[in-house]
Amino acid sequence: MTRTVLVSAASAVAAVVIAAPTASATPHTVHVKGGHTSVTVAPAIAEALLTNGIAPIVTRPGKPSLSTVGGRPTLRATYPVTGGSLTTSPLGGKIKHRGGLKFTNVFNGRSLEVKNFTIDLTKGRLTGLVAGTKTRVPVFKLDLTTAHVKLGDHKVQATDVTLKLTEEAAGALNTTLKTKVFSTGLTVGTADTQPTF
Numbered sequence: 406m407t408r409t410v411l412v413s414a415a416s417a418v419a420a421v422v423i424a425a426p427t428a429s430a431t432p433h434t435v436h437v438k439g440g441h442t443s444v445t446v447a448p449a450i451a452e453a454l455l456t457n458g459i460a461p462i463v464t465r466p467g468k469p470s471l472s473t474v475g476g477r478p479t480l481r482a483t484y485p486v487t488g489g490s491l492t493t494s495p496l497g498g499k500i501k502h503r504g505g506l507k508f509t510n511v512f513n514g515r516s517l518e519v520k521n522f523t524i525d526l527t528k529g530r531l532t533g534l535v536a537g538t539k540t541r542v543p544v545f546k547l548d549l550t551t552a553h554v555k556l557g558d559h560k561v562q563a564t565d566v567t568l569k570l571t572e573e574a575a576g577a578l579n580t581t582l583k584t585k586v587f588s589t590g591l592t593v594g595t596a597d598t599q600p601t602f
Contacts, residue, residue, distance in 0.1 A: 434492050436490050436602065437490060437491065439485070439488075440601045441483055442484050442486060442598040442599075444481065444482050444596045445597070446480045447593065447594045448474050450593055451479045451480050454586065458584075459511075459584060459586055460508070460509045460511055461506050461509075463504065463506060464507055466484075467483065468483045468484075479594075484502040484503065485503055486598070487501050488501045498526050499523050499525055499526065500523065501521070501523050502521065502523070502524075504522075505519055505520025505521065505533070506518065508582060517577065517581040518536035519542070519544060523541070529549075530544075535577075542571075542574060543574065544574045545571060546571055547568065547569075548566065548568075548569055549566060551567050552564065552565055553565055559601055560599055560600065560601045561599065562597075562598075564597040566595060566598070567592060567594075568592070568594055568596055569592055570593055571589070575587040575589045
């Protein structure tokens, strides 16, 4: 179960866009070249998932790892940023990732996988493609009130962005996995991201 992790999204980039002053009304586009995003799952959420037989497994090229929060062990997933673009005026753009997250109910064998996550800065959410379909669904809403941002010449570091499960994601997970563990607005954990330009 050490591979068990909840995904995240690199959603904290939105905090940078909001905080950055604009020199003019003309939209300025910044092209994202790479970087990575990590999500640290709240220990209570990791424990609740395991207790209810739900195993979220990071799929390649995402990488799972073990972390601690407040002295309690928990799970972390890291995903490569593969591209995208941002506009600072008006706020917009997307940050793209590779890799996915497969949720499996070990009690009944049912599973649901979302992959190739995208940060939608305009709508303040992280979306994922449902494996085996062409359907992209909102997975997390981004709460930027806790975010910390550092600006560099060719990169941005944003940490402690709170991730909250969307109604669509909670409903799909509960229905597909035949469980009741997921709920709308559930605070899954925090995201840290470092895209390069």
